[in-house]
Structure formats: C-alpha cells, structure tokens
Amino acid sequence: MADINPVLLSAIAGFTCALAFAAVPGPINLTILNEGARRGFRWAILIGLGATVMDCIYCGISFTGFAEFFHNKLVKATMQLFSFVFLLFLGFKFLLAQSVHMSTKLDTAAEKIEARLEQKLHPHSAFMTGFVRVLGNLGVLLAWVVWSAALLAHDWVGDSLGARAACVGGVFSGAMVWFLVLSYTISRGHGKFSEKTMLRLQHYSGIALIIAGCFAGANIIWHLARHKL
Numbered sequence: 720m721a722d723i724n725p726v727l728l729s730a731i732a733g734f735t736c737a738l739a740f741a742a743v744p745g746p747i748n749l750t751i752l753n754e755g756a757r758r759g760f761r762w763a764i765l766i767g768l769g770a771t772v773m774d775c776i777y778c779g780i781s782f783t784g785f786a787e788f789f790h791n792k793l794v795k796a797t798m799q800l801f802s803f804v805f806l807l808f809l810g811f812k813f814l815l816a817q818s819v820h821m822s823t824k825l826d827t828a829a830e831k832i833e834a835r836l837e838q839k840l841h842p843h844s845a846f847m848t849g850f851v852r853v854l855g856n857l858g859v860l861l862a863w864v865v866w867s868a869a870l871l872a873h874d875w876v877g878d879s880l881g882a883r884a885a886c887v888g889g890v891f892s893g894a895m896v897w898f899l900v901l902s903y904t905i906s907r908g909h910g911k912f913s914e915k916t917m918l919r920l921q922h923y924s925g926i927a928l929i930i931a932g933c934f935a936g937a938n939i940i941w942h943l944a945r946h947k948l
Contacts, residue, residue: 729886732875734896740866750766754766755902763902767897770850775890778866782883782886799872806935807929809928813925
C-alpha cells in the first residue's frame, strides 16, 4: 500500500465503503424502491442524490473530529484492533441475516427523529426527502464515525486535507453509483428488487465487510511484522 498515491488510496477507500454501505437495505433504498416504481427514474435518483449529499456531510464531520485523534500511537493501535473486530462482527451479522428488517433500539429512535424532522421541514421535493431521511438517521452518523475512525487508523485515508477530500469524493461517487443502478432498475421494472433480492444484496454486503475485516487484520499483521513487535 505504500506505493499507492495517498490521495488515490483515500478515494478508493471512500468509494468502496460507500458502495458497500449504500447497498445495505435501509430507509433510503426502500424509499427509492417505492417512489421509483411509482414516479420514475428522475424522482428516484434525486432521492438518492439528497441522501448522498447528507452522507458526505456526515463523513466530512467524522473526519474533522478524528483528524488529530490518531496521532497517539496507542489510540491508533486500539482503533485498528476494534475496527478489525467490528467489521467481522457486522459482516457476519449481514451475511447470516434471515430478513432485511433488523430493527434495533437505535432504528426506533432514528424513526422518531425522522418523523419529527419531516413534520417540521415538510420535504416535498425528492432531493429533500432523501436529505432529511439521512439527516435524521442516527445509525448513518454512527456508521460514518466508525468508518472514518477505521480508515484513519489503518492509514487508508491520509492526514492531509486533500486525502480526506478525496475520500469524501469517493463516498459521493460510490453512493451515487449504487443509487443510479437501483433507481434505473426499479424504474424500468417494478418487482426486480424483491425482498429476496434485497436480502441477497445484504448478504453480499456482509461478504464485502468480512473481506474488509480480513484486509484490516492483514494490515495489522503487516505493521507488527514491519516493526518486529
């Protein structure tokens, strides 16, 4: 990884994370499925665009908060280990899921916040619908806090402003690629993304997370061997 340009590596890391994260069934995907089949491609992709913009804002906030945090070697090493375990845990959770609906207390709290925001902001446009739904989803913010911490801890995103900006740009591109495919498919034929298909995509996301976890573990081993610890 040392031979890869840090900015390019950051962009690839952001793209990959966003693509895997966006494919996990959730409120935005379900909204696009329903609205895309009823109102067409343009409406669906604008929902995805609004969601992606808010995703990038949360991602940028997370990087800003953690930029200086990982200069401490002990903290960095601890986070490397935590992210390795967390990625494997989340990956196996998605892979072994029997349903696309895995409700948690956090999901319930997020739904209440989303409902309050929608009552106050009254999002009528497709863009604002996607934007507000991600804005009120605590799970998305928490996910980006964990993702950004993991990316920084493993040096997949550099310390420079350019590297972090490249990662956010990669997040935007990765999420939009997924929403583009989803919006186009659902607008061309309702039913192609059934609950069974969404569950399969969730399993694929789980596999991707497990691979990322193994890669994180290999990165830890490489650092240990490099420093002869």
